[in-house]
Amino acid sequence: MRLALAAAFVAAASPVLANASEKLLSGDEMRRVVTQNRIYLATPLGGELPLTYFADGRVDGSGEAVGLGRWLAPTDKGRWWITGNQLCQQWEQWYKGRRFCFTLERAGPSAVIWRRDDGSTGKARLARR
Numbered sequence: 001m002r003l004a005l006a007a008a009f010v011a012a013a014s015p016v017l018a019n020a021s022e023k024l025l026s027g028d029e030m031r032r033v034v035t036q037n038r039i040y041l042a043t044p045l046g047g048e049l050p051l052t053y054f055a056d057g058r059v060d061g062s063g064e065a066v067g068l069g070r071w072l073a074p075t076d077k078g079r080w081w082i083t084g085n086q087l088c089q090q091w092e093q094w095y096k097g098r099r100f101c102f103t104l105e106r107a108g109p110s111a112v113i114w115r116r117d118d119g120s121t122g123k124a125r126l127a128r129r
Helices: 002-023 027-036 067-071
Strands: 037-042 048-053 058-060 077-083 086-091 099-106 111-116 121-128
Touching: 027 037, 027 077, 027 086, 027 099
Parallel strands: none
Antiparallel strands: 037 048, 037 121, 048 058, 058 077, 077 086, 086 099, 099 111, 111 121
16 A cells, blocks of 8 residues: 555656756856846845856845845945856855855746755846846
8 A cells, every 4th residue: 555655656746846947047058048047046134135147157135225235235246157957156255255056947938946955946037138
């Protein structure tokens, strides 16, 4: 009975897992998405933090924040690169200069869900530059 229930669960979950992996962006797709759009990270305080990724590997977080984030005036710059199917970045000051890598998953035509290698996750809005 337990084996049958386990098999039924795996069979039912397989389409969901397949759909999730179909939404994950490849390294090339990530490169296109981040260099062609401004990325607006949703902040815990209800605002957005704009990030600009340049084709030469620079990333800029010194754009004017929107919503409650604008009162914090966050500013930093750093580097980004693609490793396999992950977007990696390292800021000069934020996160004490620690390197993080992310996967990106499509969440509609103008949004992505990011998952950082430390388990953190969030949503970002995309806007053409």
